[in-house]
Every structure is written in structure tokens, then in C-alpha cells.
Amino acid sequence: MVWWDMSFKCGYRLQFANGKGGRICSTEGARDWTDRFAGIMELKPCDSNDLPFYLFYRNDSRISETPTEFIKDTLGGKGLTEIKWQPRRIGPISIFSNNQTSDLVCEIGSDASFEDSIYSMWYSLYPFYRHILSFGGVPFHAGLVEWNGRGILFTAPGGTGKSTTISRLPPDWSMHCDDEVLIIRDIQNRYVAHPFPTWSNFFLNQQPKSWIVESSLPISAVFFLIQAETDDIKPIGSGTATVLINQAGRQILRRAWNLEISVEQLELRRKLFELSCELAKTVPCYMLNISLTGNFW
């Protein structure tokens, strides 16, 4: 058996409600990293070969792996270094993509500390988001709460009190996540939200925690939180909602967007804006003013 054999054939499944997604696979050197990554997102072993692969390998001072054999076997003898694999540096990781398949290869470097490891996991979701964006998915800075089977999104700029608000909801409101969701249309064409980890929590508190990322809830409403003197709730029009949804999407994606804007980035930004328009016209949106001493609590 060669070193990569079992890892890439099995892997973990990360599939969304529209059927898109991928197989999280790894080389031996990156196995502990992908096991932890999959554990945080509660991913199940993959039983399908139909999904594109997302292969992680390690390249640092301790282990240097280049999965050339794997790439050649999978893609008909065309190796990682050939021109059709386009490398891109995103934070601490390097992503290799090509224009013939949806497969991705990700080089994770040194993650000497726990924080380094979490940091690279956080960044490694960007190619997924980018891929899903082309299929109509919107990464969104928001908390997802379930009430009577309905998905409710609470969003606000950092520091406004989104997590605090969600944590203080009554017991019959169930929190699925408090920071990041992926919004897509499912196979019934409904808007649904998938919960994603609060990666920053790991930096503050290294206690094990996980999120069921493959689960999703139909979205009934989006609330934009504002700190105010008095409690109030107002429906907002689709233009205002578009601007706010677009901002909440950018809050997730901008960590991987370079200061220098490429043609591709412009296209992605326009795509995000257009998707925000569609979402704003379909899902009811509200401005939720919350005071420190009002009835909301």
C-alpha cells in the first residue's frame, strides 16, 4: 500500500443541501489535521466518489509531502506542477485549483501551535465558499437559531452583541451557531442556512466544541441588530436589505481577498452582490433595535 492510498479514497463528506460539496481527504502527514477539522464540523465518512476531492497535504520543516502520485492517478497523469494547476496563497495555506475539475489541493504548512492549526482550518474554508458562490451560495456573518423548525438569522457587525443576544434567547429557541453560516437554495429551491464553527472561540477558549455543518434549516427571517435606547423591530425594504446582506457576506470573504483586486475578485464581489439582491427579495428582513434595559431580555 502506498502512503496516500486509504486517506484519499475514504475521507470525510462535506455536502450541502443543494448537493454540492466535496470529499475532505488527506495524506498521512496531514491526517491529524483533517481528523480535527472534520471533528469540529462533525463530518461523516464519505461514501460517495461523485463529490470533488479536497486534498490536504503537509509541507513544513517536519514533513514534506507532495501528493504528485495521487494527483497523477486521479487526473490522468497530469501532475501538480503542470500549468493547469493554479496556486493561490490564502493566509497560512496554499490552494491549487484547475480549470478542468472542481477538485482542490491544499498545502498546509507549519502549525506548531494549536492557534496555527485553527487559523489554517479557518482559511481552508474559503475555497469552499468560493466554489459554492458560483452555485448561488452566500457565506454570511450571522448566528443561526431554530424556533419551531424555522431558521432565524441574527447578524450585526462585530462587537454589536450578536452572540450575547443569541445566548440570551428563551430556551425554546435553539442556537445552531453564533458567527458564520452558509446560505444556499436547497433542492426544493428554499433558502436554507448551514451552521459553521465560531473559529475565533478556539483562540479564546480551547475547549472542544463542534458544529453539525451538514445540517441545515430553512430561513424564515433575517434580523439586523442595532444597539439602541429602546427596543423596536421594523421590516426593511429589499434595497436596504441587499446592502446589509452584502456587507455581512463580505465580512466572511474579505479575510481571503487581497488588497490588490483581481478581475476574478471583482467578478466574485459582483456575484455576491447579485445573490444578496435575490436573497433580500425573497426572505423577510428586519431591523432589530435592542436596548440594554428593554423587554427583549
Added chain:
Amino acid sequence: MVDLSRLEVNPNVVFREDFDDINVLFNPETGKSYSLNRVGIVIWKALQNKHSKDDILAEIDSRCKNVPDDIEDHLNEFVAALLENGLVGYVV
């Protein structure tokens, strides 16, 4: 004084007027969005069609009520704001 003769709208900017509350200009280069009132829309569309300043002033006069005497100053101010935010630019 703003020279409109060499001015063009930024081709990357997205303009949407199909919402139920506001009209939106989105500049993907900066990520910023702007709301336009009805007069702003008249001016924006005229700039898209490369109208001259006189044409734009005539357009405003024919389509708007209670146009102030200093409308040209308002137009210059508006176009200067569009320039400052990268929504329009000069053709080099």
C-alpha cells in the same frame, strides 16, 4: 468645475433600481454601496449615456419640479462626489 465631456461611469459599478425602497449603486472595487434619489438616478443614467452637462441640466429641468436656480452647482457637487468615490472617472 467638473468637466463632464471626458467623464465616464465606472464599468464595474452595478446599478439596481428594482427594489421596493431605495435604489443602489454598488462599487465592487471598494465594496461600498450608495443610495440615489430620483434626481440622482436621472443624472446617473445621463452619465451612462454620455450626455453633456447642458443635456443633463435640460433633462433635470424637464423631469423634475421646483428645480433650484443653482442646479448647476448641485450637479457639480454630485459629480464630484461620484468622482471621489470611484463611481465615475475621466477617460485618459
